Amino acid sequence: MAHSPYGHPDRDSGEPPYAVPPSWTEAGAGEPDRWGSLPVNAPPLPAWARRPDREPPYPPEDRLAGPRPSRLAGVREAWIEGMRAEAEAGSAIPDRAGPVGPARAGADVQAMPERRIRAAAAEGGMKAALRGRAQVVPAREHREPRDQPIPPPAAGWSVARHRSGEWATVRDRRARRFAFGEQREDRSRWHWLLLIPIVLPLMPVLYNRVDPALLGMPFFYWCQLAFAFLASGTIAFVHRKTR
Amino acid sequence: MSTQLTVFVVVFGAVAVMGFAASRWRRPDSIHTLEEWGLGGRAFGNWVTFFLLSGDVYTAYTFVAVPTLVYGMGAAGFFPVPFLVIVYPMLFVVLARFWSVCHVHGFVTPAEFVRARFGSRGLGTAVAVLGIVATMPYIALQLIGMEAVFEVMGLPKGWPLTVAFVVLALYTFNSGLRGPALVSIVKDALILWSVLAVLMIVAMTPGQWETIFRIAENRYTATPRTDDGLLLPVQSQLNYVTLALGSAVALFLYPHTLTGVLASRNRGTLRRNLAVLPLYTLTLGVLMLVGFAALYDGTQPVGGNANTVVPQWFNENAPAWSAGLAFAAIGVGAMVPAAIMSIAAANLFTRDIYRVYIRPQASAREETYVSKSVSLTVKFGALLILLLLNTQFAIDLQLIGGVLIMQTLPAVALGLYSNWFHRWALGFGIGAGLVLGIFMLWQVPKLGGADGRTVIREHFGGSAWPLSHLGFATQAAIYVGIVALAVNLLVAAAATPILRAMDIRDGRDQTREHDYVADEGDPTVRRMTEIIDGEPPVSYFTPVGPRDGDSKPPLDAYPRL
Numbered sequence: 001m002a003h004s005p006y007g008h009p010d011r012d013s014g015e016p017p018y019a020v021p022p023s024w025t026e027a028g029a030g031e032p033d034r035w036g037s038l039p040v041n042a043p044p045l046p047a048w049a050r051r052p053d054r055e056p057p058y059p060p061e062d063r064l065a066g067p068r069p070s071r072l073a074g075v076r077e078a079w080i081e082g083m084r085a086e087a088e089a090g091s092a093i094p095d096r097a098g099p100v101g102p103a104r105a106g107a108d109v110q111a112m113p114e115r116r117i118r119a120a121a122a123e124g125g126m127k128a129a130l131r132g133r134a135q136v137v138p139a140r141e142h143r144e145p146r147d148q149p150i151p152p153p154a155a156g157w158s159v160a161r162h163r164s165g166e167w168a169t170v171r172d173r174r175a176r177r178f179a180f181g182e183q184r185e186d187r188s189r190w191h192w193l194l195l196i197p198i199v200l201p202l203m204p205v206l207y208n209r210v211d212p213a214l215l216g217m218p219f220f221y222w223c224q225l226a227f228a229f230l231a232s233g234t235i236a237f238v239h240r241k242t243r
Numbered sequence: 244m245s246t247q248l249t250v251f252v253v254v255f256g257a258v259a260v261m262g263f264a265a266s267r268w269r270r271p272d273s274i275h276t277l278e279e280w281g282l283g284g285r286a287f288g289n290w291v292t293f294f295l296l297s298g299d300v301y302t303a304y305t306f307v308a309v310p311t312l313v314y315g316m317g318a319a320g321f322f323p324v325p326f327l328v329i330v331y332p333m334l335f336v337v338l339a340r341f342w343s344v345c346h347v348h349g350f351v352t353p354a355e356f357v358r359a360r361f362g363s364r365g366l367g368t369a370v371a372v373l374g375i376v377a378t379m380p381y382i383a384l385q386l387i388g389m390e391a392v393f394e395v396m397g398l399p400k401g402w403p404l405t406v407a408f409v410v411l412a413l414y415t416f417n418s419g420l421r422g423p424a425l426v427s428i429v430k431d432a433l434i435l436w437s438v439l440a441v442l443m444i445v446a447m448t449p450g451q452w453e454t455i456f457r458i459a460e461n462r463y464t465a466t467p468r469t470d471d472g473l474l475l476p477v478q479s480q481l482n483y484v485t486l487a488l489g490s491a492v493a494l495f496l497y498p499h500t501l502t503g504v505l506a507s508r509n510r511g512t513l514r515r516n517l518a519v520l521p522l523y524t525l526t527l528g529v530l531m532l533v534g535f536a537a538l539y540d541g542t543q544p545v546g547g548n549a550n551t552v553v554p555q556w557f558n559e560n561a562p563a564w565s566a567g568l569a570f571a572a573i574g575v576g577a578m579v580p581a582a583i584m585s586i587a588a589a590n591l592f593t594r595d596i597y598r599v600y601i602r603p604q605a606s607a608r609e610e611t612y613v614s615k616s617v618s619l620t621v622k623f624g625a626l627l628i629l630l631l632l633n634t635q636f637a638i639d640l641q642l643i644g645g646v647l648i649m650q651t652l653p654a655v656a657l658g659l660y661s662n663w664f665h666r667w668a669l670g671f672g673i674g675a676g677l678v679l680g681i682f683m684l685w686q687v688p689k690l691g692g693a694d695g696r697t698v699i700r701e702h703f704g705g706s707a708w709p710l711s712h713l714g715f716a717t718q719a720a721i722y723v724g725i726v727a728l729a730v731n732l733l734v735a736a737a738a739t740p741i742l743r744a745m746d747i748r749d750g751r752d753q754t755r756e757h758d759y760v761a762d763e764g765d766p767t768v769r770r771m772t773e774i775i776d777g778e779p780p781v782s783y784f785t786p787v788g789p790r791d792g793d794s795k796p797p798l799d800a801y802p803r804l
Contacts, residue, residue, distance in 0.1 A: 184660075185760045186340065194332040197521075201325035202488060204480045208318075210473065216453025217532075220474055224324045225528045228521040231328045235335050235518040243511070 056080055190241040197231035247558065248396050250567025251574060254433070255407070258426050258575050262414030265421040276607040277351050277614055280419035281590045283506045285346065291424050292507040292516050295583075297523045298427030299503040300327070300494065302381075303388035303577035306434070306530055310553045311544075313534030316471045317463050319479045321531060322487045327524040330491035331517045338517065339510045340659045340759040341501065347758040352587070353501050354595040357654045362750020363666035364599060369673055370651045371595035374498040375621075377648035378588045380640035381497070382625035385577040385584075387550060387634055392570045394545055395554040401630060407574065408581075412622045415582040416615050420506055423582040430579050433572035438526045440557070440565050441533055448539070452532075459535040469718075478718035482707045485722035493645045493724065496655055498587035499580065509763035536560075548634075581622065589617035639703050643684060646706070646724040650676040653735050659759065666750045668738035676731030683708045683723045 056076040058068065200206065207223040214222040269286065278285055287295060305323060312320030341356070350356050354374065358367030386404060393403050414422045445451055456473060463471045470479055494500055507513045530553070537556040545551040557569040593614040598605050605613070628637050650673045653664060689704025691697055698704075707720035743749075 185756065186336070191336055194335055197332045198329045201328050202484050204475050204483060208475050208480070213453075216451055216456060218456060218473055220318055221321065221528075221532070224321065224328070225525055227325065227328045228524045228528075231331055231521040232518055235332055235514075235521070238335065239514050239518055 054083070186242075188238075188242045190238045193234055193238055197227060197234050200230070201227045245396065246563035247567040247570055248398075250564050251392075251396065251570045254429070254568070254571035255410075255574055258429055258578070259410045259414060261425050261429065262410075262422040262578075263417055265414070265425040266418035268418075268421050268425060275611045277590060277593065277610050278349070280611045281351055281586050281614055282502065283420040283424055285506060286508050287424060287506045287512070288508055289512050289515055291428075292503075292512050293519060294427040294431055295420075295424045295506060296500075296503045296516055296520060298423060298430050298576070298579035299499055299583050300520070301434075301523060301527055301576070302385060302580040303573045304384040305527065306573055306576060307388040307391050307550050307553055308384075309527070310531050310534040310537070311549050313531050314537050314552050315534075315549070316468075317459065317473055317535075318475045319470060319483060320534065322483050323490070324524060324528050324531070325483075326487040326490040326494075327527060328521055329487065330494050331521050333491055334495055335514065335517050337495065337656055337659055338504050338513055342504060342507065342510055342513055343761045344659070344754055344758045345505050346763070347761050348754065350594075351502075351505065352591045352594050353496070353498060353651070353655045354591055356754075357651075357658060358595070358599075359753040360658045360662055361654065361664070361666040361669065362752060363670075366654060366666050366669055366750075367595055368599065369670065370654055371591040373647050373651055373673075374591045375588045377644035378498055378584045379621060379625055380628070380637050380644050381499075382581050382584050382588075382622060383628045383637035384641050385581040386625060386629045387637060389574050389577040390629070390634075391548060391550040392554050392573050394548055395551050395558050396570065404630070405626065407578070408622060408626050411578045411582060412585075412619050415585060415618055415622075419615075420502070420583065420586055423579045423586075424506070426575060426582075427579045430572065430575040433568055433575060434526055436565075437557070437569040437572045438529045440561050440569065441529055441536070444560050445532075445536060448536075455532075455535050455539040459538045462538050478720075480719075481710075482720045482722060485725040486706070489649060489722045489724040489728070490645070492652055492656075492728065493649045496648045496651050498591055499584040502583055502587040502590065511762070581625075585618040585621045585625075586614075588621045589614040592617045642703070642706050643681065646680040646684060646727055647677065649724045649728050650680070650731050652728060653732055662752045662754075663739065664735055665739040665742040665747070667742050667747060668735045671738050672731040672733075672735030675734040676727040679730050680723055680727030683726065686712065687723070 056079045058072060058076045060076065201224060207220055209220065210218040212219055269284065309320060309323050314320075341353075344350070344356060348355075348359060350359070352371065352374070354367045354371035357370045358364060386408070389407060390400065390404055393400070418425075445455065448454065450457075460473045463473065470476055475483055504513060507516070533553055533556055537552050540556065540560060542552055542556045542559060545555050554566075554570060554573065557566040561569065593605075593610050597613050598610065602609070625637075628640070653672055654669045657664070684706065685702045687705050687708055688698045688702065689700035691699040706723050708723045708726065709720045710717050
């Protein structure tokens with residue numbers, strides 16, 4: 001998949017991998033809380049987690065949505081290429097101009113061979129790419145998402161993101177069938193450790209004996225009670241590792 | 244009035260006052276929504292969740308009946324300890340997903356989740372009905388625990404139990420889940436004291452545990468039975484393991500456990516609690532060893548009621564006031580789970596039967612009112628079972644209930660991981676599991692007599708199904724629930740591809756993968772349905788407005804399946 005100028009922000013560094021216009025980070029400090037109904041003063045999203053002002057006109061192609069109609073093939077990729085070329089050419093991502101956002105995603109694009117779009121994008125950026133026959137026009141009226149940007153987050157606040165870097169609610173709009181072995185967001189190898197305190201207490205062969213006794217208590221009894229510490233410790237360990 | 248009774252009445256009175264006062268605890272703007280009344284506002288933190296869950300899982304009946312089992316059979320009665328150890332690692336991953344999806348969609352019961360996940364109203368109803376049927380006798384069992392205490396204190400059978408349950412019913416009606424949450428703190432303090440008392444009493448007996456275990460061993464050797472002893476006989480091991488595994492599965496699926504789980508504030512709270520709760524099993528372990536101590540002290544059950552062994556042991560060996568505290572621990576320990584169970588059963592009825600079939604447009608206030616009334620009905624139903632029918636009937640029903648509730652595993656627990664199963668396949672699986680499970684329970688005779696071989700009753704005598712029915716020359720037995728569950732899973736897994744091949748329509752899954760990992764403060768923890776079904780919102784991160792308890796839900800807010 002083409003590299004998206006927005007996608008895959010690195011969770012660990014906390015820095016988005018693209019140029020952030022200053023207005024995203026500075027604006028909005030000291031605003032009143034507009035998130036009134038979120039639980040106790042949840043700090044608003046950090047600027048990098050906001051929906052960007054400009055987005056590719058279509059979601060990435062994947063097995064969720066099925067194949068894209070041929071007349072739309074490559075439009076997204078061309079858009080992204082264009083943005084990239086534009087950014088490399090020195091003009092920062094324009095702040096609040098141009099088409100887009102998924103509310104506007106109904107935009108229609110007229111046919112243009114992918115080859116030509118790519119060629120145009122490589123030559124002269126987005127505008128050149130669109131100068132061909134493809135034109136993006138807003139499909140319908142939309143309301144402006146927000147008048148002002150959101151204040152920067154409190155320290156230590158992290159926002160759950162979909163692993164793909166897309167917004168979960170948009171990406172997952174269509175139901176699909178989940179197989180059992182599939183990659184999940186909360187998947188972790190550490191969970192296999194939990195099998196130890198499940199399997200051991202289910203093997204009487206191990207502890208069905210009297211010796212060694214503890215305080216006069218046969219092994220059968222104190223060993224099973226000791227499994228409680230094992231379970232507690234394992235769960236605490238896994239909890240710390242997967243938090 | 245004896246000292247024991249005085250202490251008991253004082254503690255019980257204090258608890259009743261606390262139960263009523265709990266409605267003022269963290270008082271919400273309006274308690275007239277099911278989330279406030281039935282889930283305590285989904286806002287319990289680490290400590291309250293710990294007390295609530297421990298009060299929920301370690302019930303009075305466990306504290307009374309399990310030591311009795313140890314008293315009678317020795318090692319084979321010790322299965323609750325492995326069961327309550329393995330259950331927490333099993334739940335650790337699953338429950339967090341359950342919490343998230345219920346939080347995102349506003350579910351209060353497991354049946355609602357099944358309905359949304361598999362797009363099947365009938366399947367949701369089946370899960371709800373199984374939940375209610377399995378929970379009712381469980382409430383009656385709590386009464387049996389309390390009854391044993393009353394019997395030791397020399398009270399008659401009828402009115403004290405009724406009084407205790409009227410108090411319980413009224414404060415549950417008034418305070419909802421906040422009542423048992425507050426009372427469970429008292430219960431845990433009392434249980435802790437009882438455990439300390441056991442340890443101190445044992446420490447003061449000459450020879451301590453060593454003598455106690457030696458005497459117990461001699462006693463088991465002297466009996467003509469072959470299935471008792473300090474260690475597991477070979478033929479009991481399979482039943483021991485399957486019973487522990489099956490009970491752990493059933494515990495997760497019981498609606499009252501899930502109600503306690505949903506009341507916690509966030510995923511972290513839940514996961515931290517699951518890490519700590521295995522340690523609570525130690526208290527149960529110590530109380531189970533009272534069964535051996537009772538053998539050592541020669542305690543005899545009062546009035547032929549085997550469940551009186553533990554209270555009677557406290558009565559004979561502890562100072563009167565301390566025995567009173569232990570009695571109160573059992574009494575209060577019966578009230579907490581009984582309240583949570585009745586709330587869970589009532590929520591199941593309201594959300595999955597009343598709102599689905601009777602009044603789809605019920606307002607939040609109406610839902611709460613229905614739930615409150617049903618919780619009263621359920622408790623008095625349980626009381627009537629016990630007073631009019633007999634104790635044995637309640638125990639038998641509970642035995643069946645455990646097998647019934649296990650059959651919801653593919654829909655509820657596996658449903659948290661995959662929607663691969665076809666809704667009809669799940670239905671067939673549940674049906675097959677139920678029929679087989681009940682038939683196998685019917686086949687199990689009740690054994691008794693001095694050598695444990697005499698058949699007392701032909702049918703419904705236990706949950707250990709002898710493998711000799713299959714023609715094996717062995718005395719080994721297996722827990723019925725596990726077999727029924729295995730058949731259930733096989734049928735569901737086999738029927739799914741067949742139904743798909745026949746092109747029978749699948750249900751529509753209302754949940755999304757991201758719902759299962761959402762946490763408190765996550766911008767997606769909100770009603771997802773307007774995103775899925777309604778107009779696209781202005782911003783996908785705009786939180787839903789305050790939920791007003793009294794206004795009707797908007798017609799398009801949540802599609803009724």
